Amino acid sequence: xxxxxxxxxxxxxxGSRKSVLVAARLIRRGGxxxxxxxxxxxxxxxxTDRSAVKKIFKAKGRPADNPLIVHVAGLDQxxxxxxxxxxxxxxxxxxxxxxxxSLVLPRSxxxxxxxxxxxxxxxxxxxxHPVALSLIRAAGVPIAAPSANRSGRPSPTSLRHVLxxxxxxxxxxxxxxxxxxGLESTVLDLSGSHPLILRPGAITREQLEAVxxxxxxxxQGCKDGTPPSPGMKYRHYAPxxxxxxxxxxxxxxxxLLAALARHYRxxxxxxGLLRAPTEPEGLxxxxxxxxxxxxxxxxxxxxxxxxxxxxxxxxxAALMNRLRRAAARTxxx
Ligand code: TXA
Ligand code: MG
Numbered sequence: 001x002x003x004x005x006x007x008x009x010x011x012x013x014x015g016s017r018k019s020v021l022v023a024a025r026l027i028r029r030g031g032x033x034x035x036x037x038x039x040x041x042x043x044x045x046x047x048t049d050r051s052a053v054k055k056i057f058k059a060k061g062r063p064a065d066n067p068l069i070v071h072v073a074g075l076d077q078x079x080x081x082x083x084x085x086x087x088x089x090x091x092x093x094x095x096x097x098x099x100x101x102s103l104v105l106p107r108s109x110x111x112x113x114x115x116x117x118x119x120x121x122x123x124x125x126x127x128x129h130p131v132a133l134s135l136i137r138a139a140g141v142p143i144a145a146p147s148a149n150r151s152g153r154p155s156p157t158s159l160r161h162v163l164x165x166x167x168x169x170x171x172x173x174x175x176x177x178x179x180x181x182g183l184e185s186t187v188l189d190l191s192g193s194h195p196l197i198l199r200p201g202a203i204t205r206e207q208l209e210a211v212x213x214x215x216x217x218x219x220q221g222c223k224d225g226t227p228p229s230p231g232m233k234y235r236h237y238a239p240x241x242x243x244x245x246x247x248x249x250x251x252x253x254x255x256l257l258a259a260l261a262r263h264y265r266x267x268x269x270x271x272g273l274l275r276a277p278t279e280p281e282g283l284x285x286x287x288x289x290x291x292x293x294x295x296x297x298x299x300x301x302x303x304x305x306x307x308x309x310x311x312x313x314x315x316x317a318a319l320m321n322r323l324r325r326a327a328a329r330t331x332x333x
Contacts, residue, residue: 008168012159015131015176024138026171027052032059034148034162035135036176037127039100039185039201040155040291041162042071042145043170044135047081050112053144057114059169061151067117068144069102069185070124073136081124081142083108086190088212095211098128100181100202104189115144121191131176147184148173154237154291154326157182161295182288183318188216200318202287218317237326239294241272241302245323247309248333250276256333257308264304272297274307283315290322 005012011026013019015036023033027044030052034043043060045052047070057064070081078085078093082105089103107115107122116122124142127133136143147155150165157179166173186201188208197205197218208216244260246253257275264271274293277286297305307327312320324330 007163010163010167010170011172012163013172013174015174017134019174020131020134020138023135023172023174024140027135027139027141027143030055031171032056032169033135034156034166034170034173035129035132035145036174036179037071037129037132038179039127039181039183040157040179041148041159041173041176042069042127042132042143043148043166044071044143044145046139047071047111047115047142047144049141050114053112053114056144056146059166060146060149062146063151064114065117066146067119067123068115068146069187070111070115070122071132071136071143071145072124072126073133074126077136077142078105078124078126079108081108081111081122082106088195089190091211092188092190092208093126096203096207097126098133099126100128100183100185101125102185102187104187104191104198106191111142111144121189123187125185129176129179131174135174152238154239154294155184157288157291161291164295178288178292180288182290182292183322186318189219200321202315202318204314204317206314237291237294237322239305239326240298241305242328243294243305243307243323243326245307245309245327245330246333247320247330252333253308256331257306260306264306269303270301272300272302272305274305276308276310283310283319286310287315287319290319294326 102123102125104121104123111122148162149156156162159175162173181202186203187199189196195216246257310316
């Protein structure tokens, strides 16, 4: 029998077929398993098991009014999770699944209200990572999974990040290497009269509009006090040091960033600097590395993070959204 690696009772499994079977058994028995997806690591439990789902909230320290995404491996499981498919849903699934797009649909009775924090809807997504897909298939149930971080911490994009936050609080984690996208999925609400992006991600508004053939709006926070998505009211992705975001046209924001860095370093502060990519291909790399860099700053014990904004087009919209939400303050120049 090969030696089994456990860290504080949490089973650490390599990304193999055998691991997937072990993890699927844990899920079927009501356990919690963290697993890799192409976006970030998820913390999974059987979506149909009320008490297992409650354990997710406890392990993460997540407020009970923030709903979870249900992960599926096929259309059969979409039909199990959703009461109906609004217009456009199937087209989007065909075009973007498996991939970083979550669709908010009317919730079926098979999914307990705890998954959706009591909402009549459910967010559903088919992840593109082979380990995630085979885990869901082997478990034989849709898997409810938020990002596998302690609530309020940057999302985990590697095994190490998951263990930092959740070792000892979950049954197992499967190693799938670093996540390729690095930012959480686009959340698109199809349950209302118009499609609405609740959270920007790697599937862009432009891509969604091209498939749906109608304009797609982006939710703008909570003007009347009720956020369109419960997740929007929480300050997320927060590193320990305060993050100051400098937005605006490139030459001006660069100049201010450099001046601020000099100023605070002269005062004796340890400053972490997060520069925007200069070429378009760099955007993908910046998204992939964002949470790793933020966690790295925490580990180095920086006093202040200075981050340069990017233009909010395409993937830039998702990156800017995460930076804004991590920021203690944003300066526009
Ligand atoms: O890429 C991802 O989406 C990752 C991986 C693991 O799949 N998951 C993830 O889950 O980021 P989480 O729980 O960290 O974020 C889910 C977001 C939250 O902002 C939540 O409020 C929103 O989706 N959400 C989930 N269900 C919803 C619903 N029924 N209506 C509105 N918003 C919903
Ligand atoms: Mg999260």
